[in-house]
Amino acid sequence: MQREEKQLEVTLQAILNRVNDLKTAIQALIAKLENEYETINWPTFLDNYAILSGHLTGLSKILQAEMAPSLRALVVLPLQLGCERDEALSRLSEGRVPACTHDLVPDLLRTKPEPQAEQRLQQFNHKASTLSYDTAQKQVAQFTKVVNHVWEIISKGREDWEGESMRSQGMQPTHSIGDTHALVTAVGTGKGLRPGMAPLGGVGVGVGVGVGALGPRGPPGPPPPGPQAPAMPKAPSAIKTNIKAANQIHPYQR
Template structure:
């Protein structure tokens, strides 16, 4: 049992490192967007960096030595109405208090009831549509996307010829 706990602890610490690097990249992008007027190559570089961090995080999560996290249960150790400085430090000021009113929101695995009912209404509406209409709309959307892609590639070719 201890080896699985050690594996979980090791996996979570390496995932936390990946998440920190992703968070730092996001904060860097946010700073660029707020303070500077970034040019297109700088934005593409930032997005490529974010994509790399996300891919590394996904690889880490899917790695063979990473225990399946979906089988783990997360429970609060203690609830309190008092401000918890350690919790606030760990969450970087986002969660100053962990009490019985907010724990269900933080640990929720399902949608809010209101959102869930809206989603069910949409599914009912979709189910009512005739299959032929859906196929026609999908074909129409595909045609429009092909046309836009064609326009973009033509503009790109023209742009490359000019430069």
């Protein structure tokens, strides 16, 4: 007798622990759906659902274990009924059952559905049993068609989503090879700094002379459209310039 009571106590404790884990997982999933319904994705939802499935599987294994006593042979009866608040019962039920009243006990100890639900279930079973074979096959075909259509929509949406995810994972280029070459050419030869100016074969070094003024000038380009501003007379420069010949040794040449 003591051995059976010990096994029953261990089994009930294991069931209670598994039910608490299941309750915590359900609360976490509900909180995630309520607070992160705009950002939650399908893989995350499946991961949380897999946790619930794991707890249910563990609970089933405990109930089907050979060492566990058969709970069907046990009867649960209330020892005392009353309308006064029971603090211990309220603490055990986390505030859901404040008192063990006459109206509440039948619902807690019910082993069958409510009479209204049981009556509706019997009506559905009778309607299903009187349905002809051809009508049932037509309904099954229509339901299969709807399911296939929904499956195609979900599959297409999944493919589009995965394609966007793969494209977003690739790094976007932050530079242009053509712009880099044009910038190097402009700095090295002066190409593109002045309209109609030919690129230079050699590079000269001058003091007080801009890069665009080095080397022989090409044919003058067409004048820019629009009214021309009057040319300002050049002021005499007080700085003497000394332009070295291009055939001299460049200080950066090797």
